[in-house]
Amino acid sequence: MPRRFSGASTASATRRDKEAEKAEQKALLAKAPGFFDILKMNSPEAGYIALACIGALLNGGGMPIFAVFFAEVIAVFSKVGDAMLQEATFWALMFLVLGGAQLLGNLFMNIGLGVAGERLTRRLRTMYFAAVLRQDMSYFDNPDNSVGAVTTRLANDASNAKGASGVRLAMPLQALFGVCLGLGIALYYGWMLALMIVGCVPFMAVAGFIHMAFQTKSQKATDKSSEMAGQTAAEAIENLPTVQSLCREPTFFKRYCDYLAGPYRKRLVGSVLSGVTYGFSEAMVFFMYAAAFRFGAYLVGIDKMTPSNVFKVFFAITFAGLMVGQTFSLIPDYAKARISAGYILQLVAKQPLIDNLSNEGRRPDSVRGEIALEGVQFTYPQRPGVEVLHGLSLSFPAGQTVALVGVSGCGKSTVMALLQRFYDPSNGRVTLDGADLRDLNVSWLRRNIRVVSQEPVLFARSIEANIVYGLDSQQFVTHETVEAAAKQSNIHDFVSGLPSGYATEVGEKGAQLSGGQKQRVALARALVNRPKILLLDEATSALDTESEAVVQAALEEARQGRTCILIAHRLSTVQNADRIVVIEQGQVVEQGTHAELMRLGGAYYALASGAKKPGAAAADAPLVLDANAVVVNDNNNATPPPVDPPVHA
Missing domain, CATH: 1.20.5 (Single alpha-helices involved in coiled-coils or other helix-helix interfaces)
Structure with a gap:
């Protein structure tokens, strides 16, 4: 059961x-947008599309005219002697003229479509990528917009959308002109046989439609699974060291295969059905041939047609039918292309809540660096039922260092995200020098804030290029500026000792550097712009003791004269802060200096006292929270209190 x-x-x-x-x-x-909406995307290539349409008309008329020429050639061979040679020479010249017209037609069409298509693809990709860069963090929080899905769309949708644009206009135009000319020729030379053959067309069309329906259905399943498989592969490859260290290669391999297994089975069944339907559609063509030749013979027998005219009618309609078949074969691609174009145009038209590239907003001439959160409530857009910050009020005086401590998920990183305006509060406001962040230009705000995180992100460029990324793109860059930032972050001596110096490539995600070296390059990138506000998100937590000491010394110097907000799990990192703020479940429970909070004997005292280990100095120990506390994790899902060792901050 x-x-x-x-x-x-x-x-x-x-x-x-x-x-x-x-x-x-x-x-x-x-x-999805309509044909004329998408055609506007190709408007800059109107000249090339017009050239392609001229070529399409030349090509469209080629096959029906060839039908007439071919029928006449057949009749030529019924003659003998000089008469046959003269007529053969004449029709040979006609074929040369027709070939020249087809050469020009194909040349015009392929040049026009090729240039227009490639330009459109490039423009759509740049539009799509620019639109992706404009989106706020809530867009990427949506699982449908994961890294794998976005990159797959970037690679495929622009190319697919080309099939719904002006570059496809030439093919239907070629078919339409060819069909009209072919039917005209057929009706002129033998209207009765022409109508009989046209009467068979619906049966052929139904057979072709059934075949195409199976093909389209199978293709849709493959496209969806390819996106999911691509997302899985990207995730595994991007985090390959972690996957290998956890011995999870079989897990990701199985997941990848599972996404491909369903469509694989469907394609096997689809192949059988496609074979049957394709065979039926092809058989209908030959059934039509049989009926046409038999009826044509009857008409010749009663002197209603000549054998030459039978061939003209037959070939004219047959070639016209081939053109219609070519046009119908574009229908599935057209539907797929409309969906792809819809994805691109919807994203381009999407106005993010926080436009990263907007020119709107104030740009004050100077920054003191005084930050305040006033009654801030916040929930992540993808998890509206879980509130992370509950009316949080907190100030960061200009030029001071403030440390945020608390367990993972208490809201520290959320505060950092709000300060960079990756999100806006649900209620309350965040201010800089008294101005609401929502009234300030986003790019200007972020240029005055720099972040050094636990796992710094370096790009696959040189050390100097990575440091220069910290500067405004409009600023004039000198090597001396880069060196000054490197010296301030204690990385200059190391870089100078490398064979290629500052031109040394760091590799994918900085793989060629150690953790401490990456951290100091990231710090140099943060300092090169001389920001007024520095955010340190557990900047030394992942380093060994020696590397931490070097980085910590650089951070101590970097904090001077700046508003510095740091998140840390080591007592040695936070105890020298001007003020320490203890956050629990999205609310401030204590704040003050290290000495004040220790005398208070509250939550911070419990953290610091619980951190002490036998034989270890308190300054080197991690901060911990009482084991009975309820933890709210970074995914904003409440988890039960831990029952084993205390939870590290």
């Missing part, structure tokens, strides 16, 4: 998935 129930549940779930997928496809097509 349980097995039967499980199987029924699985089948039901599969049906629901299929229905959901169909509904999603219909919804996407309903939202």
Whole structure:
């Protein structure tokens, strides 16, 4: 019984998935832009598209005219002697003229479509990437917009969208002109046979439509799974050292294969059905041939047509039908292209809550660096039911160092995100020098704030290029400026000793450097712009003792004269701060200097006292929280109190 129930549940779930997928496809097509909307994207290439359309007309007329020429050539061979040679020479010249016209037609069409298509693809990719860069963090919090999904769309959607734009205009135009000319020729030379053949077309069209429907359905399943498989592969490759250290290669390999298994089975079934439907559609063509030749013979027998005219009608309609088939073959690509174009245009039109590239907002001439959170409530957009900050009020005086301590998930990193305006508060406000961050220009704000995080992100460029990224793109950069920042972060001597010096490539994510070296390069990048505000998010927590000492010395110097906000789990890092703020479950429970909070004997005292280990100095010990405290993790899901060792901050 349980097995039967499980199987029924699985089948039901599969049906629901299929229905959901169909509904999603219909919804996407309903939202997708129309042909003329997409055609506007190709407006800069109007000249090339016009050239392609001229070529399409030349190509479209080629096949019906070839039908007439070919029928005449067949009749030529019924003659003998000089008469045959003269007519053969004439029609040979006609074929040369027709070939020249086809050469020009294909040349115009391929040049026009090629240039217009490539320019459109490049423009769509740049538009899409620019739109991605404009989005705020809430966009990327959505699982549908993961790194793998976004990069897959960036690679595929621009190319796919080309199929719904002006570059496809030439093919239907070629087919339309060819069909009209072919039907005109057929009706002129034998209207009865022409109508008989046209009467067979609906049967051929139905067979072709059934075949195309199976092909399209199979392709949609493959596209969806390819995106999910690509996302899984990107995640595994991006974090390959972690995957290998956890021995999780089989897990990711299985997940990757699972995403491909479903479509693989569908494609196997689809291949069989496609073979049947394709065979049927091809058979219909030959059935039509049989009927046409038999009826043509009948018309010749009653002197209603000549054999030459039978061939003209037959070939004219046959070639016109081939052009229609080519046009219909574009329909699935066109639907897919409309969806891809819809993705791009929707993202381009999407106005983020926080526009990273906007020119709006105030740009004060000077910054003191005084920050305040006033009654801030905050929930992440993807988890609206879980409030992270509960009316948090907190001030950071200009030029002072303030440390935030508390367990993981208490809201420290959320405060950092709000200060950089990755998100806006649900209620309350965050101010800089008394001005609401929402009234300030986003780029200006972030240029005055620099962050050094626990795991610094370096780009696959040289050391100097990574440091220069910390400067305003409009600033004039000198090597002396880079060196000054490197000296301030205690990395200059190390870099100078490298064979390539500042031109040394750091590798993917800084893989060629140690943790301490990466941290100091990141610090140099933060300091090169001389920011008024410095955010240190557990900047030394992942380092060994020797590296931590070097980085800590650089941080101590970097904090001078700046508003510095730091998150740390080591007592040695926070005890010298001008003020320490203890946060629990999104609220401030204590604040003061190290000495004041120790005398108070409250939450901070419990953290510091619980950190002491036998034979270890308190300054070197990590801060911990009482084991009975409730932890709110970074995913904003409340977790039960730990029952084993205390939770590290």
